[in-house]
Amino acid sequence: MLQILGKASSINVRKVLWACAELGLPFEREDWGSGFKATDVPEFVALNPNAMVPVIRDGEFVLWESNSIIRYLAGRYAGEFLYPGDPCERARCDQWIDWQASELNRAWSYAFLALVRRSPAHQDRQQIELSCANWERHIAILDRQLETTGAFIAGASFSLADIPIALSINRWLETPLQHAAFPALTAYMERLATRPGYVAYCRNGTP
Incomplete structure (x- = not known):
């Protein structure tokens, strides 16, 4: 069975968990990362030299980097409905x-x-404001794309791209800062709310 190493609260681990949900793929997960098993131990570094989660073991095959992992899973487990075969x-x-x-x-x-x-090294007010403004500028890019497609981030159908994008939008929504109104983005998140994988891993069980 597929093994996923990484704590479920990690945004990058949740990419993998959500992809598994979409693929109907069973897995076993072990808690690694801050607050759980340390990733800087030789056992883990032998799997990922960056000492970061997630890592998967699929039989003898080991892979790290969350976006590479979700692409692999879609390619390995009949996920063309998520990750199209057409090059374009x-x-x-x-x-x-x-x-x-x-x-x-x-x-x-x-x-x-x-x-x-609440990192003590990241409390410069000017830098915080600059980062918030830059974050909102990128969210606006997503909103315009969703206005264009009228559905999902890469087109008319849900795809692998929606997993990291929706998790990122959720992170923005859950961060305590002033949120501008983005109607297309709001409608997009409402569409995703019908998907069990979204509820379980993007909103952590919250509809």
Whole structure:
């Protein structure tokens, strides 16, 4: 059975858990990460030299990096309905997955560490305001894309790209800052609320 190493509260672990839910894929999960088993021990570093969650074991195959993992699972377990085989459709999906990992993640970093993690090293008010503004600018990009598709982030159908994007939107909504109104984004999250994987892993059991 597929093994997932990482605590369920981690946004990156939740990507993998949600993908498993969409694929109907059974798994076993072990708690690793802050507050649980330390990831800097030799046992874990042998699996991921970055000492970060998640890591999966699928038989003898070991993989780290959450976006790589969800792509692998969709490719390995008949997930073409999530991750299309057509090169153009797949590239459009990949575009948003990669953008989430690079541009969007970078935008929220300082604000999230300051306002949620309460990091003493991230309490510069000017930097917090700058990060919040940059975060909102990226959320506006998502809102415009959702206005264009009228449905999901990469097009008319739910895809693998919606998993990291929706988790990122949820992080923005749950962070204590001023939230501008984005109607297309709100409607999108309401559409996703019908999916069991969203309820279980994006909203942590909250409809």
